[in-house]
Amino acid sequence: MHLLRLLHLIGGKPLRKLILFASASALSTTLVLSVVTFAAQQIDKTREEFVNLPLAVLFLLSLIVYVVFETRLVERFASDIEEAIDLLRMKLIRRLRHADLWKIEHFGQSRLFTNITQSCKVVSSNSQYLALTMRSVIQIGMILIYIATVSLLSCILLTALLAVATTVYYRLGLTLEKCQEALGRDEGKLFECVADLLDGFKEQRLNSRRSRALGEEFNELSLHTVSSRSEMHRQSWQQFVFGETMFNLMLGLVVFVIPVYSPSVRTELVKISAAVLFMVPPVFGLMQSLTVLRAAKAAAGRMMELDSELEDIVEPCSEEAQQSLPLEFSEIRMENMVFAYPAPEGEKPFTLGPLNLSVKRGEVLFITGGNGSGKSSLIKLLTSLYHPEQGMLYQDKKAITHSEFAGYRALMAPVFSDFHLFEHLYGLGEVDTPAARELLGWMEMERVVGITGNQFTRTELSTGQRKRLALVAALLEKKPILILDEWAADQDAYFRKKFYREILPELKRRGLTIIAVTHDDRYFDAADRRIHLEYGRLRELHANREDQV
Numbered sequence: 186m187h188l189l190r191l192l193h194l195i196g197g198k199p200l201r202k203l204i205l206f207a208s209a210s211a212l213s214t215t216l217v218l219s220v221v222t223f224a225a226q227q228i229d230k231t232r233e234e235f236v237n238l239p240l241a242v243l244f245l246l247s248l249i250v251y252v253v254f255e256t257r258l259v260e261r262f263a264s265d266i267e268e269a270i271d272l273l274r275m276k277l278i279r280r281l282r283h284a285d286l287w288k289i290e291h292f293g294q295s296r297l298f299t300n301i302t303q304s305c306k307v308v309s310s311n312s313q314y315l316a317l318t319m320r321s322v323i324q325i326g327m328i329l330i331y332i333a334t335v336s337l338l339s340c341i342l343l344t345a346l347l348a349v350a351t352t353v354y355y356r357l358g359l360t361l362e363k364c365q366e367a368l369g370r371d372e373g374k375l376f377e378c379v380a381d382l383l384d385g386f387k388e389q390r391l392n393s394r395r396s397r398a399l400g401e402e403f404n405e406l407s408l409h410t411v412s413s414r415s416e417m418h419r420q421s422w423q424q425f426v427f428g429e430t431m432f433n434l435m436l437g438l439v440v441f442v443i444p445v446y447s448p449s450v451r452t453e454l455v456k457i458s459a460a461v462l463f464m465v466p467p468v469f470g471l472m473q474s475l476t477v478l479r480a481a482k483a484a485a486g487r488m489m490e491l492d493s494e495l496e497d498i499v500e501p502c503s504e505e506a507q508q509s510l511p512l513e514f515s516e517i518r519m520e521n522m523v524f525a526y527p528a529p530e531g532e533k534p535f536t537l538g539p540l541n542l543s544v545k546r547g548e549v550l551f552i553t554g555g556n557g558s559g560k561s562s563l564i565k566l567l568t569s570l571y572h573p574e575q576g577m578l579y580q581d582k583k584a585i586t587h588s589e590f591a592g593y594r595a596l597m598a599p600v601f602s603d604f605h606l607f608e609h610l611y612g613l614g615e616v617d618t619p620a621a622r623e624l625l626g627w628m629e630m631e632r633v634v635g636i637t638g639n640q641f642t643r644t645e646l647s648t649g650q651r652k653r654l655a656l657v658a659a660l661l662e663k664k665p666i667l668i669l670d671e672w673a674a675d676q677d678a679y680f681r682k683k684f685y686r687e688i689l690p691e692l693k694r695r696g697l698t699i700i701a702v703t704h705d706d707r708y709f710d711a712a713d714r715r716i717h718l719e720y721g722r723l724r725e726l727h728a729n730r731e732d733q734v
């Protein structure tokens with residue numbers, strides 16, 4: 186079972202301890218039952234008027250043992266399962282951090298997000314039911330043994346009835362689960378519709394026909410959800426009524442059926458009925474936990490599955506085995522690199538290459554080309570985030586192998602076209618405050634945002650402003666190569682000019698190597714070299730002319 190496999194992550198011992206606590210708790214309840222029925226019998230036999238003190242003490246002791254072990258069981262299980270979830274979650278994040286970009290792009294973000302956040306929550310909030318199941322099963326077993334010591338026939342009949350009841354209850358639970366899944370799907374569609382409404386709020390406000398159609402769609406989906414939810418409640422109630430009925434049937438079996446087949450048992454009917462009544466909490470506990478546990482089990486299964494899938498998409502070389510490369514270099518080079526995107530059957534795949542490109546230290550290189558010509562893909566290849574089908578990357582004479590990717594990437598600080606602005610400047614350690622202040626001033630952002638600790642004071646800004654901050658963050662990394670993908674596209678005319686005429690030359694003067702994807706033909710002369718891409722093929726051009734070299 187996935188939950189137990191999850192517990193195994195923190196070693197086998199916790200499980201043994203849990204079984205021990207569950208057994209002690211179950212044993213003490215059975216002892217309470219024996220003491221109560223024995224005391225009742227004694228009172229009936231001897232007609233004593235005084236309390237049987239030793240029995241009362243034993244009763245209290247058993248109760249104390251029960252409370253102590255039951256509390257320890259739940260506490261222990263909660264902390265063990267949280268520890269196991271934490272281990273698995275850390276493992277997932279570690280794998281995710283080292284995943285191959287191409288594979289992660291095709292993995293499905295929502296699935297990753299749901300599993301790492303939601304599934305952990307489901308397992309965490311429902312898994313205490315595993316402790317309840319464990320304790321309930323042991324307790325039912327002990328009570329049945331107790332009944333067997335009183336009447337073997339009663340024990341056999343009650344066990345058979347209990348087995349049938351549990352099986353049917355479980356099957357009813359499966360139907361209920363299907364209803365819950367259907368409800369989940371319907372609710373998902375409903376939430377998508379709400380998300381559509383919020384994301385496209387402006388568009389729907391400006392178009393009343395679209396707004397009405399969206400409203401009608403929402404009504405239809407909402408009605409669907411209502412009927413799915415009603416069906417789920419019906420099934421859930423049916424399951425509950427079945428559980429109660431089966432329980433009453435057990436009592437009926439004791440009082441009306443068993444005496445017919447075993448007349449000698451008549452004197453013990455009180456004992457057996459009391460034992461059956463003592464079974465109420467564990468039987469209901471078991472039934473309740475079976476339903477809830479299925480959700481926790483499914484969530485734990487999803488996390489385990491994600492773990493093994495992520496194992497397949499991590500880059501082949503572990504973090505520990507990565508070797509560093511010298512930060513000094515005279516050139517980085519792509520040699521005969523070919524990369525093809527998969528294409529639908531019968532269609533020609535977009536192929537980049539063969540690419541041969543050398544970038545010298547201190548050079549400003551512009552990459553130009555039409556939409557879809559392969560510029561961003563080339564950047565991903567050059568930064569070793571995508572892996573080619575053929576060809577290699579070189580740092581000077583050294584071919585970059587899997588174990589040197591981290592060292593090679595350490596040369597570069599990027600601002601991608603679909604950049605993410607981290608509010609925290611992760612990995613910078615102590616921020617060089619004067620340098621940060623100078624950069625913010627340079628980007629004309631010093632009045633808008635500051636840096637305290639190693640965090641921007643705000644990031645809710647316009648796209649152009651956020652890009653300026655992303656450039657500040659990249660420059661604070663103090664890497665020798667700056668990679669920019671259409672950085673100036675969101676800047677106003679004034680700042681675009683400042684970028685090409687002031688910032689880039691100053692960065693070059695400071696010794697940075699700059700590789701920039703750009704469409705700004707007015708400023709092509711700001712580069713030392715320009716390469717142009719057309720349908721994945723590369724041509725080298727003069728920086729300010731279209732003609733081929």
Ligand SMILES: Nc1ncnc2c1ncn2[C@@H]1O[C@H](COP(=O)(O)OP(=O)(O)OP(=O)(O)O)[C@@H](O)[C@H]1O
Nearest residue numbers: 290526527535554555556557558559560561562563
């Ligand atoms: N994930 C993908 N799966 C399949 N094909 C893709 C994928 N991403 C890009 N492509 C294909 O690769 C080609 C190059 O894409 P790329 O993003 O590198 O172009 P680009 O030159 O950066 O374009 P733009 O100027 O529009 O940003 C595109 O024509 C597209 O068809």
